[in-house]
Amino acid sequence: MNRLHVPVxxxxxxLDAYQHVNNVEMFRLLEDARITAFWRHPEAEDPWPTAILDTGxxxxxxxxxxxxxxxxxxxxxFSRDPVRVEMWIGSLGGASLEVCYEVHDGAPGGFAxxxxxxxxxxxxxAVTTIVVIDAASGSPRRITPEERAVFEEFSGDPIEFRRRR
Structure with missing residues (x-):
């Protein structure tokens, strides 16, 4: 299985009073990784292979x-080296995708x-379920064949949590 490895x-x-990353801030880290990996950034010199969704x-x-x-x-x-957020698609529906994450240590000098x-x-x-919406109508829209082909390259087994949902 191929994963995205996003530095954040x-x-x-x-950090919280216990000097570790606060639980709420962890969601921000995951959001930062998701935006980097999936949103198109026209100014990027080396775009992510999955950066296919327009923004703005x-x-x-x-x-x-x-x-x-x-x-x-x-x-x-806390670390000065960015953490490595490993990401993959655990499920791909008609208008939705399930983004799976694992947060790991980074590496001095970076990583692939x-x-x-x-x-x-x-x-x-963690898992985030994303729904793709048509901006004009506000309704879910189907994932295009081109988007699906890109997402499928990074698909894998969904996360099995230790605790029930």
């Missing part, structure tokens, strides 16, 4: 979060943008 920098303000006020489609689940496995301490799972114990596992 931590901020001092992400003139985009014809929007993405909405329909649901999220997260499981914290161990505290994440795509590759196999690291195999290390993650700090966090």
């Amino acid at each position: 920098s931590l901020r001092w303000s992400d 006020p003139h985009a014809t489609s929007h993405t909405l979060v329909a649901g999220q689940q997260i499981e914290y496995l161990r505290p994440l301490q 943008r795509t590759g196999p799972p690291s195999g290390a114990e993650p700090y966090t596992r």
Whole structure:
């Protein structure tokens, strides 16, 4: 299975009184990774292979979060090296996709943008269900064959949480 490996920098303000990343801030880290990986950035010199969704006020489609689940496995301490958010598609529906995440340590000097799972114990596992919406009507729109082909390259087994939903 091929995963996206997205670097996300931590901020001092992400830490709580116990000096680890706050649970709410973890959702922000995942959002940052998702925006980097899936939203088209016209100014990017080396775009992500999955950055196929237009953004901004003139985009014809929007993405909405329909649901999220997260499981914290161990505290994440501050590091100057960006953490590695491994991402893949756990399920691909007609108008929705399930984005799966694992948060891992980064590496000094960086790491490859795509590759196999690291195999290390993650700090966090999470899933976000995204619905693609037609901007004009506000209704869900089908994922195009072109989008589906890109997403399928990074599809894998959905996350099985230790606790029930």
